[in-house]
Amino acid sequence: MILYYAPGACSQASHIAIVAAELPHRLIKVGRDRRTEEGADFNLINPKGYTPALDLGDGTILTENLAILLYIAERSGKLLAPSGLERWRALEATAFMTSEIHKGFTPYFRNGTEAEKALAAQGLYARFETLAHQLGSQRCLIGEHLTIADCYLFVMLSWAALLGVPVPVSLSDYHERMKAEPAIAHALSAEGVA
Numbered sequence: 001m002i003l004y005y006a007p008g009a010c011s012q013a014s015h016i017a018i019v020a021a022e023l024p025h026r027l028i029k030v031g032r033d034r035r036t037e038e039g040a041d042f043n044l045i046n047p048k049g050y051t052p053a054l055d056l057g058d059g060t061i062l063t064e065n066l067a068i069l070l071y072i073a074e075r076s077g078k079l080l081a082p083s084g085l086e087r088w089r090a091l092e093a094t095a096f097m098t099s100e101i102h103k104g105f106t107p108y109f110r111n112g113t114e115a116e117k118a119l120a121a122q123g124l125y126a127r128f129e130t131l132a133h134q135l136g137s138q139r140c141l142i143g144e145h146l147t148i149a150d151c152y153l154f155v156m157l158s159w160a161a162l163l164g165v166p167v168p169v170s171l172s173d174y175h176e177r178m179k180a181e182p183a184i185a186h187a188l189s190a191e192g193v194a
C-alpha cells in the first residue's frame with residue numbers, strides 16, 4: 001500500500017494507524033504545489049487534491065480519513081473492536097473529529113480574522129471538552145487500547161498546540177503521553193515533525 005501524506009496534516013492520523021496496525025506500506029509526500037515528492041501531479045492520483053489518499057496496492061485509491069482508518073482497522077484486525085459498544089464509540093468519536101473538530105480549525109488555515117479565530121477557539125474548546133469527558137481517567141479515548149480515534153485525536157491536539165488553541169488539561173496530558181506511543185513517535189519522525 002502507498003499512503004500519500006503531507007507532514008503534520010490530517011493524513012498523519014492514517015499514517016499513525018497504518019504504522020500501529022503493522023501493515024506494510026510506503027509513504028509518498030505531497031507538497032503544497034500538489035506534486036508528489038516523485039514529481040507526479042497529485043490531482044491525477046486524487047482528483048480531490050487533498051491528503052490522505054491510500055493506494056490499496058493495485059492502483060485503487062481510497063480517500064477520506066474516516067474510510068482509510070476503517071480500512072486499516074478492518075484489514076489488520078487492530079485499532080477497532082470487532083463489535084459492541086466500544087466499536088461504535090470509536091467510530092462516533094472519529095466521525096466527530098473528522099467533521100466537527102477538524103473543520104473547526106478552518107479560520108486558522110484560511111487566513112481568518114482574529115475575531116473568527118477567537119470564535120473558532122471557543123467552539124473547539126467545547127468540542128474538546130466532550131472528548132475530555134469521554135477520556136476520563138482512561139489511557140486511551142475508548143479504553144486502555146489505542147484505536148483509530150486516538151490516531152485522529154493526537155493530530156487534532158497537535159494542531160491545537162501549534163496554533164495556540166486552548167484544550168482541557170487532561171487532553172494536553174494525554175497528548176504528551178501519546179507522543180511516547182511507539183507508532184506515534186515513529187510516524188512523527190518519518191514525517192520529520194518530531
Ligand SMILES: N[C@@H](CCC(=O)N[C@@H](CS)C(=O)NCC(=O)O)C(=O)O
Pocket residue numbers: 006009010011049050051052063064065066098
Ligand atoms: N475530508 C478530508 C479532508 C482532508 C483534508 O482536509 N486534507 C488537508 C490536509 S489536513 C489537505 O490536504 N489540504 C490541501 C488542500 O485542500 O489543498 C478527509 O477527512 O480526509
